[in-house]
Amino acid sequence: MSSEKDTRKTTAKEIAKILLETNVVLINAQNPFVYVSGTISPIYCDLRLLMAFPKERDRIVDLLTSAIHGTEDVGNIDVIVGVATAGNHWAAWVAKALGKPMAYVRDAAKDHGRQQRIEGGVKVGQRAWVFEDLTSTGASAISAALALREIGATVDFIFSVFTYEFSQTAATFADAGVRLVTLCGITDLLEVAHAQGAISDDEERIVREWVKKGPVVATRVDQTA
Numbered sequence: 465m466s467s468e469k470d471t472r473k474t475t476a477k478e479i480a481k482i483l484l485e486t487n488v489v490l491i492n493a494q495n496p497f498v499y500v501s502g503t504i505s506p507i508y509c510d511l512r513l514l515m516a517f518p519k520e521r522d523r524i525v526d527l528l529t530s531a532i533h534g535t536e537d538v539g540n541i542d543v544i545v546g547v548a549t550a551g552n553h554w555a556a557w558v559a560k561a562l563g564k565p566m567a568y569v570r571d572a573a574k575d576h577g578r579q580q581r582i583e584g585g586v587k588v589g590q591r592a593w594v595f596e597d598l599t600s601t602g603a604s605a606i607s608a609a610l611a612l613r614e615i616g617a618t619v620d621f622i623f624s625v626f627t628y629e630f631s632q633t634a635a636t637f638a639d640a641g642v643r644l645v646t647l648c649g650i651t652d653l654l655e656v657a658h659a660q661g662a663i664s665d666d667e668e669r670i671v672r673e674w675v676k677k678g679p680v681v682a683t684r685v686d687q688t689a
Contacts, residue, residue, distance in 0.1 A: 468534075475527050479648035480656035482520045483626065488513045489653060491663050493670040506671050507650070511597040511625055512550060524625060524647070525557045531645055532562070532593065535621060542590035543567055543617075545582075547608045551596040554625065558595060567592070569608035581611055588616030599627040599646060606640045621645055626653075630678050650675055 483489040490497075490508045497508040514521045532538060546555030546568040559566035567584025586592060592612050596605040602622075609619040619642060627633070627646040637644045654671060657663045663671075 473652075475530075476648045476652035477656055479524065479527065479625065480653045482514075482524065483509075483511075483648070483653065484657055484660065484662060486513060486517050486520055489626070491657060491667060491671060493663075493667040506667070506674055507628075509598055509626060515553060521557070525554070525561055527647055528554065528558050528595075528623060528625070529561050531623060531647065532558070535643075535645060536593075538562055538564075540591060541593050543584070543586055543592050545569060545584070545586065545592045545594045545608065545612065547594060547596045547605050550598065551594075551605075551624075554597055555595040569594075569611050571604065571607070582615065586612060586615065586617050590617050592617045592619050594619055594622045596622060596624040597626070599624040599633060599644060601630065602633045602636045602644065605644075606636060606642065609640065609642050626650075628675055630675060632678055 488509065488511055491506060492508075493506040496504045496506045498504055514524065532541070541562070541564060543565045544555045544559035544562065544567075546552035546566070548568050548570045552568045555566050555568060558564075565584065567582060567586045570581045570583070572581065594605060594609055594612070596608075599605065599622075605622045605624070609622060612619050621643050622637070622645070624644070624646045625648065627644070627649050629649045629651060634644075650671070654663070654668050658665075658668050
């Protein structure tokens with residue numbers, strides 16, 4: 465068990481370094497970011513930028529496939545599924561690495577053609593492993609998992625590269641009966657960023673407080689000491 469924890473920590477630190485070095489994750493407590501929802505956040509994460517970094521993205525795919533091997537015999541997996549749109553490329557890269565079929569789930573069914581929500585021909589009884597880039601509340605990933613279950617597929621795991629580790633997110637996945645596997649969390653990122661001198665003690669505190677408050681109530685950032 466200790467060896468598994470050590471491996472997980474080593475992986476998390478490596479991912480954190482990649483996210484910081486590529487500016488995929490930005491931390492700015494003094495001038496916080498405003499999301500589309502209106503939420504004010506001291507951290508901004510855009511993993512889609514990793515598409516522009518072949519070496520780094522390939523390494524993350526290697527680590528994702530290793531994570532899969534750590535949870536399940538790959539022979540038991542029938543299809544790799546992306547959560548549209550940010551999870552699609554990760555699903556495609558992992559599916560190629562494992563030699564597996566790939567599909568994806570839209571946020572809503574199309575209003576034209578066959579009006580499908582799931583693209584790629586997932587079949588009844590297939591075991592689907594779902595991939596997302598970033599886990600915040602987990603709502604989109606779980607919605608995709610439930611859509612797959614509705615057509616008769618089995619979904620036990622959802623994988624993501626990074627998570628904010630909101631306390632309510634764990635409960636959401638537990639309620640859905642899905643296990644979340646992530647390579648790196650906000651705690652790991654803050655530890656690496658602080659060790660590198662990328663953030664101050666105060667900035668680290670502000671981000672930790674934002675995470676503790678959660679995405680719903682985090683509508684402002686307290687910048688007082």
